[in-house]
Amino acid sequence: MPILLLTLSEALADSWRTALGRAHCWRVADVATLADSLQDGQLVLADLVLPGIEAANWPALCRQGRVIAMSSDPDNGEGLRWLQQGAAGYAHAYSTADLLQQIVSTVKTGSSWVGRDLLALLCGQLGSKLPDSGQEAWRSQVTAREAEVIAALKRGMANKEIARELDIAERTVKAHLSSLFHKFGVDDRLQLLLKLA
Amino acid sequence: MPILLLTLSEALADSWRTALGRAHCWRVADVATLADSLQDGQLVLADLVLPGIEAANWPALCRQGRVIAMSSDPDNGEGLRWLQQGAAGYAHAYSTADLLQQIVSTVKTGSSWVGRDLLALLCGQLGSKLPDSGQEAWRSQVTAREAEVIAALKRGMANKEIARELDIAERTVKAHLSSLFHKFGVDDRLQLLLKLA
C-alpha cells in the first residue's frame, strides 16, 4: 500500500518522495475524491495548505486512514487542533528526510507522532485535568517483587514461566501470588487481574 | 555511546538487549551512581520497578540524558506523571523488538515517544476520534452460548459456578471454553481474558 501525498505543491511532494522512496509514494491533490476511496489504515501525508482539507473532509479522512498533518508553519496550538480532530501525527512539512522516515515509520506501527515541545505542552497544560487521582493506591501496598509478578501475570504467564523469568522457585511465585490475593481480597489470579483492570 | 539499560531484572535487560543489539547496550542497576556519571544526551531505558528511581533521582537523570520510562504495567495516568517529570518517552517494558527499536530510534533523533492512546488522552479526546481497530470483531466468531460463558468469565467465575448459572454440566462449560481457546489461539482462561480486554 503506497503512502499518499496529499498536496498541491509539486516541490513538497518531491521532497517527501525523496525522503520516503519514490516507488511507494502516490501524489493526490483532490481531497473530496480521496475521502471516498481511502483504504483502511492507509497512510496519508496531508499538506495543511491544501484547499478544502479542513472542512468536512478531515474527519472523514482520519476515520479511514492514518493521516499525518504536515504544516508549513508549525505551531503548537495548531498542532493540538489537528490531533484532536484525529490526526495520527503533526509535523513540519519540510522536515529532514531522516525525521520524515522516522515519523512515517512510527505512524505505520500504529502509534502517533508528535514533536517534543508539543508533547511537553500537552503534558503541562492538560495534564492536571486528568483524573489520575491516585487510583493507583494499590501500588503502595504492593512490594517490588509482587509488582513484578503482577506484570508477568498481565502477560498471561503461568507460575512456572514467571518463576523462570524472575529466576526463583515456582513455590515462591505462589507465595507472592497468595500474598496478593489476600491484599486484594480475591481468590485466584483471574479475579486479581479483574480487580487490577 | 551505548544505550543504558537501567533495571534489576536480568530477564528484562536481556529482552531489551535482544531487541536493540547486544553490542551497544550497557546494563546498570544503581540509580544513585548513574545520576552522577551520566553523559549529556545519553539514552537510558529505565525500568520503573527499580527501587529508588522515583525519588530525587529521576529529574536528575532526565536533566542529563534522554530517559525512556519503561513500565511493566503501563497506565496513562502513570505515563503522564513520568513525562511531566521529564521522561523522553513512556512505553511498555515488554514491548516487541520492533516497537522498541522504533521507540529508541525516535528518541535518539531528539523527539519524544508516547503511545497512541496516551496521546489521545492528552489531546482530550480519549481515542473517540481515532480509528480504533475493529474492537468487537471477535463477537462474530463466537456463538451465543460461548458469549454467555465469556460474560461469566469476565466476572471471575469458576467453571462450577458458571455451570450453575447457565444450568448445564461443568463438563459443558469446559467444552465451551476449549472451543474459545482454539478460536482465539490461547492456552487458558487467563490469556483469553487478556485477549478480549
Added chain:
DNA sequence: GTAGATATTGTACTTAAGGGCAGTGTGGTT
C-alpha cells in the same frame, strides 16, 4: 436426507493452581 454447526454430557487422565506447615536469610527499626 445428509452434512455441518451447535449444544450437551460422560469417564478418565494429566497438569496447574493454591494453600498448609515449616524453615532460612537479609535488612532495617527500636
Added chain:
DNA sequence: AACCACACTGCCCTTAAGTACAATATCTAC
C-alpha cells in the same frame, strides 16, 4: 538483641483446569 517485613524455598495435599476420546440431540442448509 529483639522484632518485623520481605524474600525465598521445600514437601505434601486438595481442588481446579484443561484435554482425549466418545456419544447423543437439535437445527439449519444444500
